[in-house]
Amino acid sequence: APHQGDEVHYLWTDTATPPRMRSTAGTRLPELATLPVPTxxxxxxxxxxxxxxxxxxxxxxxxxxxxxxxxxxxxxxxxxxxxxxxxxxxxxxxxxxxxxxxxxxxxxxxxxxxxxxxxxxxxxxxxxxxxxxxxxxxxxxxxxxxxxxxxxxxxxxxxxxxxxxxxxxxxxxxxxxxxxxxxxDCAAAYRTGTPALRALDERLFGGTPDAVPERYARxxxxxxxxxxxxxxxxxxxxxxxxxxxxxxxxxxxxxxxxxxxxxxxxxxxxxxxxxxxxxxxxxxxxxxxxxxxxxxxxxxxRTPRPSRDGVSGGTGPSGAPGS
CATH class of the missing domain: 3.40.50.1820 (Alpha/Beta hydrolase fold, catalytic domain)
Incomplete structure (x- = not known):
């Protein structure tokens, strides 16, 4: 975020460090919430x-x-x-x-x-x-x-x-x-997904599921x-x-x-x-x-024991097992 003059406020992070606010001019900025222990x-x-x-x-x-x-x-x-x-x-x-x-x-x-x-x-x-x-x-x-x-x-x-x-x-x-x-299921996702994702699929697959069904199946x-x-x-x-x-x-x-x-x-x-x-x-x-x-x-x-319908401990939208 640019500020008056040449100052810029920005966030800095790496894999080991949660984001920190910094300023190119050295302005003291509010501390973000930090973790209680080192990463x-x-x-x-x-x-x-x-x-x-x-x-x-x-x-x-x-x-x-x-x-x-x-x-x-x-x-x-x-x-x-x-x-x-x-x-x-x-x-x-x-x-x-x-x-x-x-x-x-x-x-x-x-x-x-x-x-x-x-x-x-x-x-x-x-x-x-x-x-x-x-x-x-x-x-x-x-x-x-x-x-x-x-x-x-x-x-x-x-x-x-x-x-x-x-x-x-x-x-x-x-x-x-x-x-x-x-x-x-690529073909079903295409047919019931959003217009933007259908356009992406057509670009990636080179056509619709009706035009190139084998590519979607593969x-x-x-x-x-x-x-x-x-x-x-x-x-x-x-x-x-x-x-x-x-x-x-x-x-x-x-x-x-x-x-x-x-x-x-x-x-x-x-x-x-x-x-x-x-x-x-x-x-x-x-x-x-x-x-x-x-x-x-x-x-x-490590072989799980499936339940009677083949699902190991699954729950459905209502909390019913086996969804």
Whole structure:
């Protein structure tokens, strides 16, 4: 924000530091609310070779307490026209403080790395981005920064879509997944979504679902629902216009028919605009789910017991189990 003369007031942050107000002229500015304890963990960046250039990852790890590597969560950003920044993120803080390592990958399609990177979809919509997540996973294992038996995915919106797609197309690589307000069926989301998102889909896929149905099917998590092996938590919203609830319900039905162990949680909200209570509820549910499947249970004994309808502890909009 510009002020009189040449003074500018601005916010400064990095992954380890919540935002602070500063002035180019050294003016004393009000203090923002601060956290009661220092931000935990260690933070670094990595570059993984890829077909369209190196993939940039922000890696946060808890302070070591034992010689064993902590479980790792890929926190997948949405968009796709967005990117993770070296900036404070409360979800990263919560995960690291709870003993998880966090990888934030700026996969192809992300902003911030030039137009070639933003438009690189050579392997197909979603599948290109999953390939980058898979490549970074392999790189982290090669560097000794992760354990192959304790890696999960957590994404919201387009990030939730990529989490579902990765779980279905590469089911052998992940031990747990959380998808919040995701695209689960590309064609159905197109038909019931907003005009702006329909225009985006037409640009990404090269046409409508009627014109290029095979492209939508190939990139749709629903197409691979029967292949999902890792325990999965799906959190959706009943009033969501961007990732409509109907296509999420179809995906959950497909998981049930396949006998895939999963849970569901429904929020009475739209796509955006969490209340504080909803945000905390999602954070607690997702953190508890990842803790259960990535840390508490040994790899050889981590198969959940589905309930009679194939859902592990899911709740519907009214609180009824099994939605």
């Amino acid at each position: 935990p963990g260690r933070h670094r960046e990595l570059w993984t070779p890829g077909p369209d250039g190196p993939v940039h990852t922000l890696l946060s790890t808890p302070d070591p307490t034992t010689g064993r590597r902590p479980p790792l969560v890929f926190l997948v950003h949405g968009g796709p026209a967005d990117h993770d920044r070296d900036a404070y993120d409360p979800e990263v803080h919560s995960l690291v403080a709870s003993g998880f390592a966090v990888a934030r990958v700026n996969y192809r399609g992300s902003t911030g790395y030039g137009p070639r990177w933003r438009t690189a979809y050579g392997a197909g919509v979603g599948l290109t981005q999953v390939a980058d997540l898979v490549a970074v996973r392999a790189d982290l294992l090669r560097r000794g920064l992760a354990r192959a038996d304790a890696i999960g995915l957590w994404g919201t919106s387009w990030g939730g879509y990529l989490a579902l797609l990765a779980l279905g197309t590469r089911p052998d690589l992940w031990q747990a997944g959380v998808a919040v307000k995701p695209v689960a 990139s749709s998590p629903l197409h691979y629902a029967a292949e999902v092996r890792a325990p999965l938590l799906v959190i959706a919203a009943t009033l969501d216009a961007k990732c409509p609830p109907g296509q999420v319900r179809s995906y959950l039905d497909a998981l049930r028919q396949a006998g895939a162990a999963h849970e569901s949680m429904w929020l009475e909200t739209g796509h955006d605009g969490y209340t504080g209570a909803h945000h905390v509820a999602v954070l607690r549910r997702a953190m508890g789910f990842l803790d259960q499947h990535l840390r508490r249970a040994p790899a050889a004994h």
